[in-house]
Amino acid sequence: MDLKKMLADAHVKPYLLKARFGIEKEGQRVDLAGNLAETDHPECIAKRDEHPYIQRDFAETQMELITPICETLEDLFNYLSAIHDVAHLTMGKQEMLWPLSMPPQLPKKEEDIKIAKLKNFQSVLYRRSLSKSYGRRIQMISGIHFNFEFAEELIQTLFNLQSEFKNYRQFKTEIYLKVTRNYLHYQWFVTYFYGASPLSEKNFFDNDCLTKPVRSIRNSKYGYSNHDDVHVSYSSIEKYITDLTQMVEKGLLIEEKEFYSSVRLRGGRQVADLADHGVRYMELRNIDLNPFETIGISYEQAEFLHLFLLYMLWKDEGNHCDEWVKEGDALNEAVALEHPLSHTQLEQDANAIIKEMEQLAEALNLPVSDTLFANLKEMLQDPSKTLAGKLYQKSEESCQADLATSIAKENYKSAWDKPYQLTGFTDMELSTQILMSDAIQQGIKIEILDRQDQFLKLQFNDRIEYVKNGNMTSKDSYIATLIMENKTVTKKVLQQHGFRVPAGEEFNRIEQALRSYDMFSTKAFVVKPKSTNYGLGISIFKDGASREDYEEAIKIAFQEDSSVLVEEFLSGTEYRFFVLDDKVLAILLRTPANVEGDGKRTIEELVAEKNRDPLRGRDHRTPLEVIQLGEIEKLMLKAQGHKIDSIPKNGETVYLRENSNVSTGGDSIDVTDQISDDYKKIAVDAVAALGAKISGIDLIIEDITVPASDKGAYGIIEANFNPSMYMHIYPYKGEGRRVTTDILRYVFPEIN
Template sequence: MNAGHFIERLEQIARSANASSLSRGLKGLEKESLRITTDGRIAQSPHPKSLGSALTHPHITTDYSEALLELITPPEAESRSTLDFLDAIHRFVHQRLASNEIALATSMPCGFEHDDDIPIARYGTSNIGRMKYVYRMGLAYRYGRAMQAIAGLHFNYSLPEGLWPILQEAWEDTRPLRSFQSDTYFSLIRNLQRYGWLLLYLFGASPAVCKAFLACRGEVPPEFVELSPNTYCLPYATSLRMSDIGYKNQTQSNLYISCNNLEEYVASLCHAVETPHPPYQAIGVKVGNEYRQLNANILQIENEYYSSVRPKQIAERGEKPTIALKRRGVRYVEVRALDLNPYEPLGIDLEQIHFLEAFLLYCLLQDSPPLSREENQTIQANLLATAQRGRDPALTLSRNGDTIALRQWAESISKEMEPLCQLLDASLPTNRYQTALAQQQARIEDANLTPSARILSELRANEESFAAFALRRSTQHAAHFRDSPLQGERLLQFEHLSRQSMQEQYRVEAEDRMNFDDFLEHYFSQTCQDTT
């Protein structure tokens, strides 16, 4: 990487009239949390109607399971506003949950013994609602339900609009602005893949799992250590959620989706969505009158591709994500490699958001050459090594064909981020970005400060199981939200959204005129060539 280019781009931004907008990129969060009972079991109750419709609510929905809440904030320029909105959603949810239900504070799930204990999410009788259910049924047949019950936190980010002309001049790029924007976002994505192991080290918070989870995924791997009854860990793990017992599977491990540009990304993803896969053909698609999966292709739909970061464009109703990208380019990026922090009621704090924003800008402003298949394999090996052994002082990663100690590489990145954080803070009343960076630099210096190390230390000190730890933290967070329920205008706002979403679901169901078979055929008739 050419450090000189990075500094030149920073200096050009600093000289521009829009330098103060550098920290005004839009930030959003999507937080998943498993609903559990107060005795630690996965909830079997339906998604509460008092929360609104999971199909149409803009901020409160479900992910894979009927019990897996997904809470979504709107994009905000101010990180504090993003966090405040997420806090408001949590308070409203906890006001509406049954008194014996709370949200699980950890990413790795507990509270079940068998896959069938995990209820698949349902979205009503509309065609789109049925499609979402069948897709999840397909995931169950392909990967099992336990993997889908893992929770995470997604960070959505888009660059301030006023900076695009400055960057285009700095890059000396004369193409249409939309093409430049998409290519620049893909540059960010490639570097985020190269350096993404750092996020697992700093924020990984899933070093231990319940025995039942491993049992649902197969046998307990021999390298795992029994930490306490029904609890297994890897001693130096940071994020087992991002390891080969988490969001990993053999089919996708051999799948190559190019991130070198928008055209290659869409083409390779469409190929996976449109190519039959014999093991999935053996499952069957529609058996009798029941659908087992949407199709028998490598991926049923684009969302089945489990990447740590995605380019995103808002899809119109009935429009495939790849078609939306090809028609209108990349609008923002979605970082998907973040565990829930069980020490924070919201699963994330303000300092982490500030660091993530600075880190994404660092990835965007660095040189980002195309990724080869070989480098992509190296990236995956670095991520897996960090997920499983990130706090091992002896761990080395691969960089440009050489080996380098994780700590040495992390120190180098954090040092290079210092002038960027100084520029971000230049027009602000506080040094929020430099403070956030310093907090992470302390974790690089001392791995015992990382969430993963704190969790294992607490489990050992209390001689408690992971399930007991998770339930204790979840109970504390639930009390935090219920002790200060939502009031006033914000409460009225969420009550209105809940009622409105239910009405919208009923409208969608009433307006369906096509049978489900024809609906699927029409949806999948969209191809990569459809750009008009």
């Protein structure tokens, strides 16, 4: 079986880089001073031991972030970044994540390291046994587990190219065994470049057994490693299983998962399943946290690992496979314990490997980042460029703990800077980002079915719900949304249910409309084309109109549409009620773009000041939009006798827009608690009349202190079937209402 030849086959080519990836990343929670957190794992994610995204590892302080299985590295990094954001938001503002594999200063007494307070007693028992076998300190080391699976199509195509194996599962297992043996032999290569645990903090070592800096404590005998008499063969899957089972039976391992190899072969839930199902994927466990990356690993590193695993598949292995692996252990131990700034004793071998990988990439026409090989070469020539080298050198400037604390704080800041954003998914709509953040926190699995279309598949246990745009769900009927989509129909349905809507007439002939002048002449009314399009053709008469003006308005409207509405103009303030399942969750008042004078600064300066708010941005990427100073704003200022360099009086509010849309710089003000229950009941009943479950319904209220039952107290303008949610969550003023969480609880009542 000539894998080198097979990998170069044209049939294999399209699938060469197809793979599936997953990451588990551990990290210690610390307070803002960099001390190990004394708090428990956050309650809202602690509800479930088996949270799909955020769990605890050995200790209560040790967070483990878990990505879903991803088809691309882009996806993998998006998810890992997002889960990091959620971890930060969930820990709250008093905690952050320690960026190093080596833990921060540990408590003097080992028993003060708290074992994870899991619900499952078996899991707690296991951790207690680990404490006994290895001590709690060593278990506080964190790292990254990189799960990797070749694409099924790749293995299938390779299988078809050979005749040695008749059984596909056996072939597949052999593929993974070969890669594993080679990886174990060459793992020192990874340790050299990406090892990143040169120093330990106080109270890590019982005695000062390791006095000099190294490349990777974690990957050395001082880190996570089994007792010397644990040996497992990778010669065949049967041998691997038998060895592991025996180790457990002999009591050398508490459980199979205590086997701390740099590679773990994965199949079913336990090792014995490998015999039945074969190897499904492999787990690389020798990756130290990269302190210079917010998420603990760089994209280039992941790309390298992918390429390296392909190379391990391609490369011939030693004849005696157990020896081959054993040699690898020794080489790795040697490199791990080298000084971080020293050249490695295996420099020549490393050079050869880089060259060979480069050739392989070229031969197979694999797309690789431009910098990958250049960086490897540079790190090889200059050990201070390796992760361990860099970390050690920077730590020398003050100390590793201070460095780690300041890195943690940077990461903390960037997570809290724009809490409305979910890193990795910032191209999606804000409301969807926030809903996804909530879903990750609640442990609801997310699959993005169509990214541009904001189409999510959510799963909790076995139940699936699809959600689009954050609020389009299985709970609303199609017809209810169609009713809301059609303003005329909405009005008719509400009117028939006894709600006040603007009275009006629809005209299909201009003469018919003109004849009706006297119906409106002295009233406040609006003339508009039935299908409004960016406000074209709309005329508003707040105090009646002359016959000439009326005729003019009718003619203008008929230029836009063959149907024209003349509607009562409702005076008062417009409020947006967010209604979910017969409850008003939030009420928002929107005001046009404005600044408040201080008697000193110009309007331009006041606008610039207001725009500095991190909530303000452009193109709906933030909860509020910056205030513009364009033509429309200048005209509006002019009408009030202002220019952009006018200095408004102290306390004077200057409006820059007539319309109150948030999208043109308007302010959003939460007034949920200020509006009395009778208006909330109107909103709830109106949404129910439309047959809807989720709606943003707009009420005009003249005076909120007047009872809703008074004649003309309110009027309903429209109901929105896709109401903005982020504006309620991050209002300009007032309390944020996290309606996305309510949506999730509504579609998944079982999460409560």
